[in-house]
Amino acid sequence: MGADRHCVKAHVLSGDESSAQAAYGTLLANFYNHDNIPEAVFEIGDSYQQINGQKALELYEYAMNTWPDYNNWVDENDALLRRKNLMLIKLGLGDEAGAQAAYESMIAFSEDDIATAEAVTELADACLNTGKHEKALQLYQYAKDRWSSGGSSAIWANAGLVRTDIVLGSDPNGTGLDELLADFSVDPDSVSYTHLTLPTN
Numbered sequence: 172m173g174a175d176r177h178c179v180k181a182h183v184l185s186g187d188e189s190s191a192q193a194a195y196g197t198l199l200a201n202f203y204n205h206d207n208i209p210e211a212v213f214e215i216g217d218s219y220q221q222i223n224g225q226k227a228l229e230l231y232e233y234a235m236n237t238w239p240d241y242n243n244w245v246d247e248n249d250a251l252l253r254r255k256n257l258m259l260i261k262l263g264l265g266d267e268a269g270a271q272a273a274y275e276s277m278i279a280f281s282e283d284d285i286a287t288a289e290a291v292t293e294l295a296d297a298c299l300n301t302g303k304h305e306k307a308l309q310l311y312q313y314a315k316d317r318w319s320s321g322g323s324s325a326i327w328a329n330a331g332l333v334r335t336d337i338v339l340g341s342d343p344n345g346t347g348l349d350e351l352l353a354d355f356s357v358d359p360d361s362v363s364y365t366h367l368t369l370p371t372n
Contacts, residue, residue: 172198172201172202172205172207172208172211175194175197175198175201175202175211176198176211176214176215178194178198179191179194179195179198179215179218180214180215180218182194183215183218183219183222184218184222186222195215198211208238209234209235209237209238210249212230212233212234213230213231213234213253213256215230216228216229216230216231216234216256217256220256220259220260224260224263224264225264227256227260228257228260228261228264231253231256231257231260232257234253235253235257248281248283248286250280251277251280251281251283251286251287251290252290254273254274254276254277254280254290255277255290255293255294257273258270258273258274258277258294259293259294259297261273262294262297262298262301263297274294277290278291284317284318285317285318287314287317288314288315288317288318288325288327288328289314289327291310291313291314291317291328292310292311292314292327292328292331294310295307295310295311295314295328295331295335296331298310299331299334299335299338304335304338304339307331307335308332308335308336308339310331311328311329311331311332311335312328312332314327314328314331315328315329315332326351326355329351329354329355330351332347333347333348333351
């Protein structure tokens with residue numbers, strides 16, 4: 172199954188859609204009842220994310236509807252990440268209602284605070300990059316709260332809050348950045364992260 176899965180992904184990434192579809196059909200025909208087929212279909216969907224968002228969404232929803240018990244995967248973070256990817260795709264396609272539903276499903280599903288915070292921070296980044304500033308602010312704050320016991324990893328949510336405040340013009344003096352650097356001065360990632368991703372205007 173792994174070989175068939177990688178074959179499909181290779182055709183997708185090389186732009187050979189007809190061969191990708193043929194290989195995908197072979198994968199389903201050979202392994203439809205295999206325990207790991209939902210994950211394989213999701214991985215193929217992942218390979219379409221930057222190429223054809225609508226196709227990625229089609230594969231994600233096909234897997235979720237065809238194998239609804241995929242929620243019972245041994246590694247719950249796999250299912251968490253699939254929900255995150257589903258929301259990112261829906262955001263990219265402009266389906267805000269669908270994205271919100273995927274977000275609520277993800278939050279309700281996960282009991283791992285740090286994994287959830289990481290996923291929510293990535294979603295917040297996507298919202299900030301697409302101009303949904305208030306939503307980004309809400310998500311960064313939620314991630315920060317979930318990361319309250321996560322040690323230095325919390326820098327990602329805090330840095331996102333600083334970025335959003337700068338974009339919104341609510342921190343013209345850069346107070347938040349000064350506080351961020353002070354709070355995380357012992358974290359070697361802090362300076363590089365803020366330097367590379369904070370807006371310059």
